[in-house]
Amino acid sequence: MISFSNVNYSYQKGTSALSDISFHVDKGEFVFLVGVSGAGKSSVLKLIFRETVAGSGQVAVLARNLNRLRRREVPYLRRQIGVVYQDFRxxxxxxxxxxxxxxxxxxxxxxxxxxxxxxxxxxxxxxxxxxxxxxxxxxxxxxxxxxxxxxxxxxPPLLVCDEPTGNLDPDTSWQIMTLLSQINLLGTTVFIATHDKEVVDRMGRRVLELQDGRLVRDDSKGVYRHEA
Amino acid sequence: MYGMTAKGYTAMKLRNSVYYFKEAATGIWRNRLMSLASVIVVVLTLLILGSFTLINLNIQAITEEIKGQVEIVAYLEDGADSVDALSRLRAELVELKGVQRVTFVSKEEALERLRERLGNQAGITDGLERNPLPASFEIRPQDPEQAAVLSDKVARLAGVDSVDYGQQIVEQLFAFSRGIQVFGYIVIAFLGIVSLFLIANTIKLTVYSRRSQINIMKFVGATDWFIRWPFILEGIFLGLLGALITYLLLFFGYGFLYFRASAWMYQNFLSVKMVVPEVAGRELLRFLFFMGAGIGAVGSGISVRRFLKV
Structure with missing residues (x-):
């Protein structure tokens, strides 16, 4: 469903945003992408959503190689990806x-x-x-x-959420998470970028953690962060 | 979910156009002040462009008329007007490349023409002992701009004394009309670009006010053209409206000027013919609508560009 292989991505000014990221999300999974602000979560989402293209390495979404996807094909990719933002839009x-x-x-x-x-x-x-x-x-x-x-x-077979509970109180956040789980049970793959520790810990689903643009953790039943 | 048959496809396109027109109308109405500003910008630039077109049109018409009158006159050597010599020379002239028509003017005819031109003073020719005027051939060239080349050839023929085609005036006129045309295109191109950016900037504001809508359309997977069309239609509509207003202003302005100028020229015995308002208006309308629609469409296309890069 989503597959990153050795992906590097830098902003225009040359500062590295992601370095050597590799992970794979299967159909039907429910995945959290966590990390502090600036760790590279938005860059990962932008790559999935083809708002931007990887500098090197390969990004594949829904069996399409996004490195090679033509500009006019992008709308048809996006019709297959539902997206939810923090600010609702x-x-x-x-x-x-x-x-x-x-x-x-x-x-x-x-x-x-x-x-x-x-x-x-x-x-x-x-x-x-x-x-x-x-x-x-x-x-x-x-x-x-x-x-x-x-x-x-x-x-859409894939639902991508960018801080979906960022503007919500804890109770409401939990309701939204419950709803996302239900949607996932109906067969939709769910990929959520968040720094909401509480919901991540409580859900106990797969967690990918980014730190300074590197993937430092991939737990199948993870929490927000292991205390050292 | 998607109409796959040809019929379904057409129906969908029709539905899209309804959507595009509705969105364009909403855009114009919601930003009516900005829309008004855009129309005013279009009118101002088209007024200048249109006036220039009218001037150009008239200069072209005058040039064409004068071109049509260009004639090479080959004066014959005195005594070279025997029937044999004349028919041989005529044959040679007709053979020349680029000659459209050859007319013979005898000495007598030349004198008669002079008397006609002198009018009531024709009596002064009565005192002449013999006719001093030479016989001549009047040669109409196929292409007036080739008159110089042709007259050189004519001058070299036996029996021809001298050649005249009013070269200075003709050459100058051609240079002038070519210059005006080139200048006209440059001005039109320059003003066209200026107005394009003025329009682009005004429409950018209506695009800006709908940026969140465009953003949503982008992330749910609308194609760029689907997003672009309403704005382009909006631009075309504002451009055409501006063109229509400009047309009315210029058409009546030109009509007024035409009658004033014609009356003045008549009083002053000038015979310059301006292009009649009906003909000028037709040319003007075509030009203004083309420019207005073009400026509007391209201008709004430019303004949407930035917002599509998501």
Whole structure:
């Protein structure tokens, strides 16, 4: 599903962001990518999402070699990857349902299909009755659920989350994590970059840890950090 | 989920265009002040471009008219006008490459023309003992710009005394009209680029106000062209609106000028013919709509570029 082999990546000014990263995520896995700010988490996500290309080494996502993916093929890769951000990124002038529908409209989906998929996915994230509300009428947790519904509406095999609980209180964070586990049980591979120690420890799932751009740990049932 | 048949594909494209137009209209309305500013920018630049086009059009028309009047006159040696000599020379002239038409003017005809030109003072020719005017051939060249080359050849023929085609005026006119055209293209290109960037900058603001929407479209997998189209349509629409306003201003302005100038020239016995407003207007409309739409489309294309690099 995701495979990094000896990946190096540096920012434009030559400062190294990732050095010699190798890991592999299989279909159906649930993986945390942890590390302090600046450890390189965002760079890994950007590489998966093809916002940027590796300097050397190979990145493969969904059986595609991203080093060789052409620019015009990128949108079709992204249709297969759901993405959830810390700041939700909802359009304030659209309702929850419209925000979800928007993701299908702009990839030129069939309107009948949109009508069927939007309520289904809103039910899945537990917002079946709140589709007509605008983002400002929803709590932070609910807004993140809308963002998740939008990420899932096209049935992507892979869901990538960038600090999904970064703006949420612990209880709400836990609810979002529970929801992510349920989605994972339905077959979606889930890849979460976070520095939320509490949820990582409590979930006890596979953990990849980055430190100064290097992969220092890969535990199949990990916690946020082993105390030395 | 995706229409695979040809029919489904077309239906989808149609649905897309509805979406593009709706988005473009929303964009214009939501940023109506900026849209207004863009239209004003287009009008100002097109006014200059359009005026220049009108001037150019008139200079071209005048040049064409004068070109059509270019004629080489070959004056014949006195006494070389026997029937034999004339028919031989005529045959030689017709044989020359680039000659369109050859007309013979006899000594008598030449004198008659002079009398006509003198009008009520024609009497002064009555005192002449013999006709001093030479017979001549008037040669119309196929290509007026080749008059110099052709007249050299004519001058070398036996029986031809001298050749005249008003060379200085003709040469100068050709150089002038070519110069004006080149200058015109340079000005049009320069102003076109300037207005392109003005438009790009104004549309950039409407793009900027929708950057989060563009960002979302990018990460859910919309293609660049899907994102670009509404902005391009918006640019084209603003450009065309600017072109229409410019057209109305220039058309009525030119019409007014045309009648004023024609009346003035008539009073002053000048026979320069300006291009009539109907014809000028047609040329102008085509030019302005092409420029307006082009500037709008390319300008907005430039402004979206930066936001698509995600």
């Amino acid at each position: 909802l359009l304030p002038e659209k309702t929850a349902a419209e925000n979800v529908a928007f993701a299908l409209e702009v990839i030129e989906a069939n309107p009948k299909e949109i009508k069927r998929q939007v309520p289904r996915v809103l039910n899945l994230v537990g917002l079946g009755d709140k589709g007509a509300r605008y983002p400002h009428q929803l709590s932070g947790g609910e807004q993140q659920r809308v963002a998740m519904a939008r990420a899932l509406v096209n049935n």
